[in-house]
Amino acid sequence: MSQFLVSARKYRPQKFDELVGQQHVANTLKNAMANNQLAHAFLFCGPRGVGKTSCARILARVLNCENKQNQFDPCGECNSCKSFNDNASFNIIELDAASNNSVEHIRNLTEQVRFQPQRGTHKVFIIDEVHMLSSQAFNAFLKTLEEPPPYAVFILATTEKHKILPTILSRCQIFDFRRIQVAAIVEQLVAIAQKEGVKYDEEALSIIAQKSDGAMRDALSIFDKLVSSTDKEISYQEVIENLNILDYDYFFKLTDAFLKEDISEVMLKMDEILRKGFDPELCLLGLAEHMRELLLSKKSETQALISASESLKKRYHDQGQLCSTSFLMSSLSILNQADINFQRAKNKRLHAEISLSKITYLNRAIDSVGTTPAVKPIQNNTPQAKGLPTPTETKVENKVMAKSVGPSATVAVKKKMQKIGFSSDEAILQKIAEEEKEKQIRPKQLNLEIINQIWQDYYNALDSQTIKTSLKAKKIEISSPNRVVIYVPSPNAHATLTSEFELLQNIRDAFDIEMLQVEPILNNDLFPEYKKFVHKKPLSGREIYDKLVEKNPNVKKLKEAFELKVDS
Numbered sequence: 001m002s003q004f005l006v007s008a009r010k011y012r013p014q015k016f017d018e019l020v021g022q023q024h025v026a027n028t029l030k031n032a033m034a035n036n037q038l039a040h041a042f043l044f045c046g047p048r049g050v051g052k053t054s055c056a057r058i059l060a061r062v063l064n065c066e067n068k069q070n071q072f073d074p075c076g077e078c079n080s081c082k083s084f085n086d087n088a089s090f091n092i093i094e095l096d097a098a099s100n101n102s103v104e105h106i107r108n109l110t111e112q113v114r115f116q117p118q119r120g121t122h123k124v125f126i127i128d129e130v131h132m133l134s135s136q137a138f139n140a141f142l143k144t145l146e147e148p149p150p151y152a153v154f155i156l157a158t159t160e161k162h163k164i165l166p167t168i169l170s171r172c173q174i175f176d177f178r179r180i181q182v183a184a185i186v187e188q189l190v191a192i193a194q195k196e197g198v199k200y201d202e203e204a205l206s207i208i209a210q211k212s213d214g215a216m217r218d219a220l221s222i223f224d225k226l227v228s229s230t231d232k233e234i235s236y237q238e239v240i241e242n243l244n245i246l247d248y249d250y251f252f253k254l255t256d257a258f259l260k261e262d263i264s265e266v267m268l269k270m271d272e273i274l275r276k277g278f279d280p281e282l283c284l285l286g287l288a289e290h291m292r293e294l295l296l297s298k299k300s301e302t303q304a305l306i307s308a309s310e311s312l313k314k315r316y317h318d319q320g321q322l323c324s325t326s327f328l329m330s331s332l333s334i335l336n337q338a339d340i341n342f343q344r345a346k347n348k349r350l351h352a353e354i355s356l357s358k359i360t361y362l363n364r365a366i367d368s369v370g371t372t373p374a375v376k377p378i379q380n381n382t383p384q385a386k387g388l389p390t391p392t393e394t395k396v397e398n399k400v401m402a403k404s405v406g407p408s409a410t411v412a413v414k415k416k417m418q419k420i421g422f423s424s425d426e427a428i429l430q431k432i433a434e435e436e437k438e439k440q441i442r443p444k445q446l447n448l449e450i451i452n453q454i455w456q457d458y459y460n461a462l463d464s465q466t467i468k469t470s471l472k473a474k475k476i477e478i479s480s481p482n483r484v485v486i487y488v489p490s491p492n493a494h495a496t497l498t499s500e501f502e503l504l505q506n507i508r509d510a511f512d513i514e515m516l517q518v519e520p521i522l523n524n525d526l527f528p529e530y531k532k533f534v535h536k537k538p539l540s541g542r543e544i545y546d547k548l549v550e551k552n553p554n555v556k557k558l559k560e561a562f563e564l565k566v567d568s
Contacts (some may be wrong), residue, residue: 007220011055011192015073016062020188021180021215022051028175029059030072038063039173041145041154043130045161046177049215055177056126056155063153064120081119091117091124098129106137110144113152123152131163132155136412138165145171155342179214182206182307189223199233202309207239210307247310251290252319254356258331259322263360265414270353280352281342284321287356288335294320295328331359341502346463442512446478451507458503470496471503475526483517489527494520541567 013019016026025044032038043057044052062068066078074081083089095109108552109125117123127133133141145154145168156172158164189205191196208226212219222243223234230238240247250273257265273283296302297313297320320328338355345351443450455476462468474497475487484507488494497503497520515566524530538549545566548555559566 007192007196007224008217011188011220013051013058015075016055016058019051019058020053022055022177022185025055025175025177029055033062033072037546038153040148040152041172042156043161043164043169043172043174044155044157044177045164045174046159047179047214048159049212049217049219050177050180052157052177053128056157057084057092059155060124060126060153063122064089064091064117066120073272087433091120091122092126093124094126094128096128097132101134101137103134103136103140106133106140110141113144113148116149116151121151124155125152126155126157128157129159129277130168131158131160135165136170142167142171156463162449163344178407181214182209182215185209185212185214185219186218189219192220192223193234195216196227199229201234201236203236203312204234204239206307206309206312207243207245208234211243211245244277246273246282246286248286248290250283251287252315254287255290255294255319255323258362259361261360263357266356266360267353271355274349280348281339284335284338284342284352284355288332288339291328291331291335294323295325295332298323298325298328305517327362330362334358344502442510444512446475446481446484446511446513446516448478450510451476451484454506454510455503458506467496467500471500473527473530482513482515486518486520487523487526488520489522489524489530491522494522 016030019026029038035240042056046052056075061081061084062072063076064080064084065074066073066080069075075083076085080089080091084092093109093112095105109127113123113125115123148154152345154172156164156168159173161169161176168460186202186205186209189208190200190202193200204226207224208219211222226234226239229242239245250269254266254269257263257269270280270283274280293306293308293316296305297316303313303317308314308316308324334355338351342348342351455471457472459468462471470493473489473493477485477487479485486497488497504520507518508516545555545559558564
C-alpha cells in the first residue's frame with residue numbers, strides 16, 4: 001500500500017510563478033536576483049498557510065542551483081536540487097524556532113555559519129516561527145545577522161511580526177505576504193481537482209475557499225478531507241454537511257419572508273435552523289453577511305466584492321433588486337446591534353427571534369412615520385404585501401435606523417414581554433411591532449424624568465445582585481444640551497457603569513440628539529454616606545520585608561542564610 005501524500009505537500013510550489021496570490025513578493029525577489037542586489041537577510045511575515053516557507057525554500061534552491069531555468073527557476077536535476085529534494089542538503093538548513101528557541105540553539109546555528117558551503121555558492125538558513133525566539137536568543141543572533149559572511153543568507157518567517165525586536169527588523173528586508181483571495185484559491189483547487197480526477201461543484205469549491213480564511217494550506221486540508229469522505233465527488237451539499245455550514249438557501253428564504261412580512265415563516269425557518277443544531281448567533285451572523293451581499297449586488301461596481309460563484313452572484317442580484325438600500329441598511333444595523341448584545345442575553349433564541357421580527361416589520365415602522373416602505377412589494381395573499389407604493393430610499397434611511405434600533409434593546413424588550421399576556425410567539429412579536437410603531441418621534445431635548453425611568457427599567461430587569469448594588473447609588477445631571485453626567489460614589493461603581501454599555505446606549509437612543517454624551521464620573525463628595533476612597537500608597541521592598549519579618553522572624557534568618565538583598 002503506497003503512502004498517501006497530502007495535497008499541501010504534493011502540490012507545494014516549486015517555482016516563483018507557482019506561488020498563489022504572492023506575485024508581488026515573487027517579482028521583487030526575481031528582480032533583485034536579476035540585478036544582483038539580493039539582500040543577506042529576509043523576513044517573510046503574514047498569516048498562516050499563505051506560502052512563506054514555500055517561498056523561502058524556492059529562493060534557497062535557486063541560489064544554489066547549478067543550472068537555473070529562465071534565470072529564476074531551479075532545474076530540479078542538478079546535484080544541489082536533488083540533495084534538497086532528498087532532505088540531504090548541507091547548504092540549506094531549516095530551523096523551527098518554536099522548539100529551538102534558546103541561546104544555545106542560536107549559538108549552534110552561528111557556529112555553522114562559519115563553515116563555507118561544500119558545494120554551491122550560498123549557505124541558506126531558514127528559521128521558521130522566528131517570533132518564538134527568546135530575547136536572549138535574539139540578542140545572540142544580532143551580530144551574525146548584521147554582518148554575516150558573503151555566502152550566508154538568512155530567511156526568517158513569522159506569523160506575528162509585532163513580536164520581532166526592532167533591532168532584528170532593521171537588519172532584514174521585510175516582505176508582507178497577503179491573505180489569498182477566494183478566486184485564486186478556487187482556481188488552484190480546480191487545477192488540483194482536475195489532476196486528481198475529482199468531480200466538483202464550483203459552489204462547493206467556493207465554500208472551501210471561504211472557509212479557509214485566505215490560507216491555501218487550510219483549503220487543501222479541507223479539500224483532502226472532503227475527497228476522502230465523498231469518494232472523489234465534492235458537491236455543495238456534501239461540503240455544508242461535512243463542514244457544518246449553514247446553507248445559504250435559508251437566508252434567501254428568510255429574506256423572502258421579510259419582504260412578505262410573513263412572521264410565521266420567519267419563526268418556522270428559525271426553528272428549523274436551530275433543530276439542525278446551529279447556534280442562534282451563527283444564524284444572525286450569516287444573515288448579516290447575506291444582507292451585505294445583497295447590498296453589494298445592487299450596483300455593478302460593487303458586485304466584484306462578493307466572494308461567490310457566478311450562479312450565486314446572480315441569485316444575490318435578483319433578490320437584491322427586490323430590497324431597497326434603506327431596508328438593507330436598517331437590517332444590517334439591527335443585526336449588528338443583536339451581535340453586540342448577544343453574549344449578554346440570557347435567552348439566546350428569544351434574542352435572535354426579536355431581531356428577526358424587527359426586520360420583518362421594518363416596512364410597518366417606515367409606514368408609521370408617514371413615509372414610503374423600505375421594500376418593494378411581493379405579490380402574495382397576505383394583506384401586508386398588497387398595495388405597497390414605490391420606495392424612496394434616501395429619505396427614510398435615517399428614520400428607519402433610529403426606529404428599528406432605538407431604546408428597545410434586549411433588557412427592555414424582555415421586560416416588555418413580561419407585561420404581555422400572549423402565549424404564542426406570533427402574538428408576542430405582533431404586540432412588540434405595534435408598540436414600536438407607537439414611538440413616532442424621539443425627544444429633541446434631554447429630559448431627566450425619561451433618563452431616570454430608563455435607568456429604573458434597566459435596574460429592575462437586572463438579575464445580578466452585584467451589578468444592582470453597584471448601580472444603586474447615582475446622581476444624574478444634565479450638564480449641557482447634549483451631555484448627561486452620571487455621578488457615582490466609588491471606583492467599583494464607576495467601572496461597573498462604564499461596562500454597562502447597553503444602559504448607556506439606551507439613554508442615548510431615547511433622544512434625537514446628535515453626538516449625545518453620557519459620561520460616568522466618580523465623585524465621592526456627593527455621597528457623604530459612603531466611606532471616602534483613598535488610594536493606598538504602594539509599599540517599598542524594604543517595607544514589605546519588614547512586615548514579613550514582623551509576622552515571621554524566620555524570614556530574616558532565610559535572608560541571612562542565602563545572603564539576599566532587600567530593595568529599598
